[in-house]
Amino acid sequence: MATPTASAVPAAPPSLSLPPSQFARLQPHAYLLAHLSPPPASNQPSIRANGRAPAQFRVTSANSGSLTHTNGSAVVRVGDTTAVCGVRAEILHTDDIASWSVSQASSGNTHKRRRLGDLGGKPTEESDDTYADAQDDEDRAHIQDLNLLVPNLSLSTGCAPGFTPGAPPSSLAQSLSHQILSLLHTSRLVRADDLRIWYQPPNLGREDLERHNEDEAMDVDAGPGAAGLSKPREIKAFWVLYIDVMIISLAGNPFDAAWASVLAALRDTKLPKAWWDIDNETILCSDDVSQARKLSLRGFPIASSFCVFDADAAAAYRAVVIPKADEPKRRGFKQTWILADPDGYEEGLSQERACLVVDKESNGQGKTVIVKMEKHGGWIIDTEDLRQLVSMSAQRWDEMKQILEQC
Amino acid sequence: MVGPTVSLSGLRRADGSASYKCPVTGYDVLGAVNAPVELPARKDALRPEDATIEVFVKPGNTTAGVGEGYVESVLRSVLGSIVLGREKGFPRRGVVITLAIIGGEAVERGDSYLTILPALLHASLLALISAAVPLSMTFATTLLAVTPSGQIVQDPPVEDVANAVSLHVLAFSSKGHLLLNESQGRFDFETWESVREQAASICQGANPRGSDGDTAMDDESKDGTLDNFIREAMEDHLHRVYSWKIESN
Numbered sequence: 001m002a003t004p005t006a007s008a009v010p011a012a013p014p015s016l017s018l019p020p021s022q023f024a025r026l027q028p029h030a031y032l033l034a035h036l037s038p039p040p041a042s043n044q045p046s047i048r049a050n051g052r053a054p055a056q057f058r059v060t061s062a063n064s065g066s067l068t069h070t071n072g073s074a075v076v077r078v079g080d081t082t083a084v085c086g087v088r089a090e091i092l093h094t095d096d097i098a099s100w101s102v103s104q105a106s107s108g109n110t111h112k113r114r115r116l117g118d119l120g121g122k123p124t125e126e127s128d129d130t131y132a133d134a135q136d137d138e139d140r141a142h143i144q145d146l147n148l149l150v151p152n153l154s155l156s157t158g159c160a161p162g163f164t165p166g167a168p169p170s171s172l173a174q175s176l177s178h179q180i181l182s183l184l185h186t187s188r189l190v191r192a193d194d195l196r197i198w199y200q201p202p203n204l205g206r207e208d209l210e211r212h213n214e215d216e217a218m219d220v221d222a223g224p225g226a227a228g229l230s231k232p233r234e235i236k237a238f239w240v241l242y243i244d245v246m247i248i249s250l251a252g253n254p255f256d257a258a259w260a261s262v263l264a265a266l267r268d269t270k271l272p273k274a275w276w277d278i279d280n281e282t283i284l285c286s287d288d289v290s291q292a293r294k295l296s297l298r299g300f301p302i303a304s305s306f307c308v309f310d311a312d313a314a315a316a317y318r319a320v321v322i323p324k325a326d327e328p329k330r331r332g333f334k335q336t337w338i339l340a341d342p343d344g345y346e347e348g349l350s351q352e353r354a355c356l357v358v359d360k361e362s363n364g365q366g367k368t369v370i371v372k373m374e375k376h377g378g379w380i381i382d383t384e385d386l387r388q389l390v391s392m393s394a395q396r397w398d399e400m401k402q403i404l405e406q407c
Numbered sequence: 408m409v410g411p412t413v414s415l416s417g418l419r420r421a422d423g424s425a426s427y428k429c430p431v432t433g434y435d436v437l438g439a440v441n442a443p444v445e446l447p448a449r450k451d452a453l454r455p456e457d458a459t460i461e462v463f464v465k466p467g468n469t470t471a472g473v474g475e476g477y478v479e480s481v482l483r484s485v486l487g488s489i490v491l492g493r494e495k496g497f498p499r500r501g502v503v504i505t506l507a508i509i510g511g512e513a514v515e516r517g518d519s520y521l522t523i524l525p526a527l528l529h530a531s532l533l534a535l536i537s538a539a540v541p542l543s544m545t546f547a548t549t550l551l552a553v554t555p556s557g558q559i560v561q562d563p564p565v566e567d568v569a570n571a572v573s574l575h576v577l578a579f580s581s582k583g584h585l586l587l588n589e590s591q592g593r594f595d596f597e598t599w600e601s602v603r604e605q606a607a608s609i610c611q612g613a614n615p616r617g618s619d620g621d622t623a624m625d626d627e628s629k630d631g632t633l634d635n636f637i638r639e640a641m642e643d644h645l646h647r648v649y650s651w652k653i654e655s656n
Contacts, residue, residue, distance in 0.1 A: 144518075171476050171479065171480060172480070174472075174473045174476030174477070175473075175476045177473050178473040178474050178476060178477035182474075182477075182518075182519060182591070185519075186591045187593075351484070351487065351488060352488070368595070368596075369593050369594070370590070370593075370594055370595065370599065371591070371592070371593060372590065373588060373589075374589045374590065375585070375587070375588045376481055376485050376586070376588075376589070377484040377485070377487065377488055378488050379488065379580060379584030379586055381585070382584070383585075383600065383603060386588075386596075387596060
């Protein structure tokens with residue numbers, strides 16, 4: 001009889017105090033704040049509720065080529081947020097583009113320049129700027145005007161309780177789709193040259209003559225007068241890349257995972273060798289895998305997101321007395337934390353977000369280039385914080401490059 | 408330089424409205440605000456102590472698409488940080504902002520939405536003030552483009568936008584905070600710092616804050632800044648509205 005009462009006595013205190021998981025649900029703000037600012041006496045480091053340091057990103061893993069029916073695919077898992085991306089290529093005939101003949105006639109000169117550029121071999125990444133500039137305009141014209149890249153992001157997979165499966169795209173999903181598309185355009189990741197299907201019309205008139213003394217004809221071809229000999233080659237079709245991202249599990253920060261999966265899937269994408277068949281008047285594709293080629297992407301942009309946690313839970317209540325930007329911050333007590341790669345719990349507790357997409361020149365050796373930098377929702381992050389975030393994103397770039405190159 | 412054209416409270420049925428036209432870019436935005444209103448779809452589980460801010464952007468020539476969804480989320484987040492949604496009468500209710508783009512270049516699918524963002528932000532701010540929604544501060548915002556030669560151009564025309572290396576939209580609060588930064592293109596941090604400096608001087612003037620801690624109302628350095636422009640637009644409007652009272656005194 002004594003033993004049950006003895007065990008009941010230790011059971012009594014829990015009814016008055018709360019287990020951490022319940023405390024986290026009832027007082028989320030105080031819970032996270034208690035982790036980030038432990039009492040000085042306890043001698044504990046400032047750590048987030050999920051056990052990470054403020055600048056620490058979640059464990060990331062990537063796997064590419066999992067979907068066999070796509071041209072390229074990747075699964076990227078950042079903590080508990082998982083994005084699956086599949087790239088499907090379809091052929092767009094130039095005959096099906098309403099304005100094609102008109103727009104070609106007006107931009108004939110640029111194509112001539114392109115052809116000459118092609119003879120010099122494939123341009124390596126950022127090798128010559130003048131050539132790249134001329135190519136850029138045309139890339140933009142083709143990829144953007146013809147909509148050759150079609151990304152779509154779906155959250156209606158039951159990824160999180162807030163998103164009902166099968167529902168129409170939420171505003172978050174639409175906004176993320178737009179961000180991916182706009183980043184694909186501004187970072188100029190995909191080269192339009194990879195998406196073009198060319199056709200070189202045979203020079204039927206002088207065929208016999210050329211076959212007669214082949215070596216001589218070759219010499220003439222290489223000479224400066226060669227341009228008149230061959231008919232100009234023309235674009236017969238384009239590859240359109242449908243980039244579909246499914247977030248199958250959402251625990252905060254969907255953009256980083258989605259963008260990493262898009263990048264990994266595009267790196268994995270192989271387009272079959274395609275040519276214009278003049279007899280059938282259609283495009284034929286080779287089913288030989290060895291003839292398929294990968295896309296040559298420009299750069300390696302990596303996204304990193306951050307959120308700001310304010311120690312003062314009632315900051316928004318007292319927003320009338322917002323201190324001025326140049327007023328010195330209160331000493332001795334850190335009021336705000338910038339948390340890297342926020343999970344769902346932390347996102348719910350913060351208003352201010354920052355997202356940076358950075359790239360490094362010459363394969364990681366050169367300086368850091370910012371491709372996109374955005375912050376909104378608050379007034380805490382300013383120049384000094386952004387400078388810090390850029391260097392954190394640059395570190396993350398190294399980390400992610402390693403992960404995505406191994407997958 | 409010709410400043411933007413503003414007219415306030417032009418719509419009769421809305422609680423507040425403003426039209427904003429930028430002569431350089433040609434964008435013309437009509438904004439209407441209804442606040443506080445009951446929102447039928449509002450879930451009380453979502454921040455019951457605060458007002459919900461809804462933003463709708465309607466492009467001039469088509470229905471709202473994915474790009475509008477994105478710009479709506481940016482506007483919601485920026486305006487959410489300055490609207491005092493916990494003042495009396497606002498919690499659990501909605502602040503509905505409707506913005507119609509009635510003039511200027513259409514934004515195509517996948518195009519950058521940054522070019523029109525300043526006009527949308529200014530129109531919604533003026534409409535919020537016109538609807539007497541309590542705000543913690545006002546803001547001014549500008550679009551800057553960095554050209555291939557490294558020059559920074561304010562409010563670039565359409566062809567400059569197409570050729571620009573990077574585009575930046577920055578918004579500064581009336582107290583000098585950086586409220587919004589949207590940058591895209593290829594740039595390094597030093598470029599961004601000079602962009603920020605220039606944007607700050609466009610929005611707030613060279614010496615934006617008085618040393619006494621209060622906004623200097625008649626500081627000469629503030630002449631021609633966007634912050635001052637918003638203030639003057641409001642003063643003019645109030646002067647017109649209260650003219651009967653001023654006359655009688």
